[in-house]
Amino acid sequence: MHYVSTRATSASAARNPQLFSDILLGGLAPDGGLYLPSEYPQVSGAELDAWRKLGYAELAYEILRKFATDIPDADLKALTARTYTADVYRNARAGESAAEITPLRVLEEGERGTLVLQALSNGPTLAFKDMAMQLLGNLFEYALAKNNDELNIFGATSGDTGSAAEYAMRGKRGVRVFMLSPHKKMSAFQTAQMFSLQDPNIYNIAVEGVFDDCQDLVKAVSNDLSFKARHKIGTVNSINWARVVAQVVYYFRGYLAATTSNEQKVSFTVPSGNFGNICAGHIARMMGLPIDKLVAATNENDVLDEFFRTGRYRVRKSSETFHTSSPSMDISKASNFERFVYELVGRDAQRTHDLFRKVETHGGFDLSGAPGSDGDEFQHVGKFGFQSGRSTHADRLATIRDAAQAYGIVIDTHTADGVKVAREHMQPGVPMIVLETALAAKFNETIVEALGKDADRPSGFENIEALPQRFVVMPAEVDRMKAYIAEHTGL
Numbered sequence: 001m002h003y004v005s006t007r008a009t010s011a012s013a014a015r016n017p018q019l020f021s022d023i024l025l026g027g028l029a030p031d032g033g034l035y036l037p038s039e040y041p042q043v044s045g046a047e048l049d050a051w052r053k054l055g056y057a058e059l060a061y062e063i064l065r066k067f068a069t070d071i072p073d074a075d076l077k078a079l080t081a082r083t084y085t086a087d088v089y090r091n092a093r094a095g096e097s098a099a100e101i102t103p104l105r106v107l108e109e110g111e112r113g114t115l116v117l118q119a120l121s122n123g124p125t126l127a128f129k130d131m132a133m134q135l136l137g138n139l140f141e142y143a144l145a146k147n148n149d150e151l152n153i154f155g156a157t158s159g160d161t162g163s164a165a166e167y168a169m170r171g172k173r174g175v176r177v178f179m180l181s182p183h184k185k186m187s188a189f190q191t192a193q194m195f196s197l198q199d200p201n202i203y204n205i206a207v208e209g210v211f212d213d214c215q216d217l218v219k220a221v222s223n224d225l226s227f228k229a230r231h232k233i234g235t236v237n238s239i240n241w242a243r244v245v246a247q248v249v250y251y252f253r254g255y256l257a258a259t260t261s262n263e264q265k266v267s268f269t270v271p272s273g274n275f276g277n278i279c280a281g282h283i284a285r286m287m288g289l290p291i292d293k294l295v296a297a298t299n300e301n302d303v304l305d306e307f308f309r310t311g312r313y314r315v316r317k318s319s320e321t322f323h324t325s326s327p328s329m330d331i332s333k334a335s336n337f338e339r340f341v342y343e344l345v346g347r348d349a350q351r352t353h354d355l356f357r358k359v360e361t362h363g364g365f366d367l368s369g370a371p372g373s374d375g376d377e378f379q380h381v382g383k384f385g386f387q388s389g390r391s392t393h394a395d396r397l398a399t400i401r402d403a404a405q406a407y408g409i410v411i412d413t414h415t416a417d418g419v420k421v422a423r424e425h426m427q428p429g430v431p432m433i434v435l436e437t438a439l440a441a442k443f444n445e446t447i448v449e450a451l452g453k454d455a456d457r458p459s460g461f462e463n464i465e466a467l468p469q470r471f472v473v474m475p476a477e478v479d480r481m482k483a484y485i486a487e488h489t490g491l
């Protein structure tokens, strides 16, 4: 299995196909594109039948070995077995089995169809990002040990990504994490989750400023290529290919758990921001999984909903990005979207390159086929099964209330966006699976607003705000940041 960049034109320096291990620790391809397999591995009906009997870790192994062909089978099997255990996914709620890792729960069954919730948030940080990040931690440790190398992950977070990365990398040999967050701007719960980690390889840096200041610091340090190389600086953002592929597994798992025969189809609704989660669903579908619809649910930041309704991709300025009550979906552009556009334009790398150039110069592109547009490929979007919808703060509150009343379950704000949009796309005979992306306890403020009471906290989280915290406060100054990193990498 080889990987190519979505912008691997004849002039590109990244034309040479890469192996899984070559792209594991990296992000963008050198030409600015994203990596994808040169072709998708196919799954036969016989294989799907055999996979119905497998536990989650075994299924993850079967799927990953199709993509990571350069990792010996025995090693991959050990890595997936260590990652997907009931011990890691221990936050399962009443009525759920932690051993299933991503248990399904039927919310509604009737004339309109069947609505199902797939739990993906039972890992250590109570959000679906653990599903991929926990595997990444083990893969990174494995790859670094093999090459006797080390890696210093440097990133900025306003919440979910940073904590998932830290819980995945804590105690891993060869890895340090330097995570910037805006000082006193995260919720008390999220701050406590990150800052209470006492592992010596985790460095929490509270920056005097806002999230954009943190991101600017990451960019400034990463743009100093010699500093970056000397200190072995890397990232774990959502474009990382291994993260995307780890997410493919739960689409298979959800399908197999919701059906009894491969003649049946299911649809998925996915609360979406950077298009990483739903991109994995698209890949599962391209591999032959019988998925009918993939429905992207957005909040008020509806870049993706606009595209799937109109064919126009229009990124927003950061000043136009709304701060919403589903904050992990507050994006101005969808960083994984290029992987789908590449497919939509028939895997034409030159065309993908030109379109995403236009995103930089003109803030977007238009594939609607209207006079003056950039093309008419949007007419083919139906064959990929995509649909979309959007949700607002008022919808979120109403959906949280209604789910509590009708289904007896408290859902988080992002999942509520998913449930709201899923209900608009249900169809008799095709189960609609909503991916739960976080537990309600993480976004308690809005739960209180909707229900007038606190969300339950899983055991072990009751008093995390009272735990001792380990972090440094720093001004938003590039030189100070570099000095801090240099001092702690010792390189």
Ligand SMILES: *Cc1c(COP(=O)(O)O)cnc(C)c1O
Binding pocket: 127, 128, 129, 160, 161, 238, 271, 272, 273, 274, 275, 276, 277, 278, 328, 329, 414, 437, 438
């Ligand atoms: C990251 C995140 C999302 C968005 O996922 P994408 O892969 O960026 O589309 C949705 N909900 C929660 C809770 C998240 O943490």
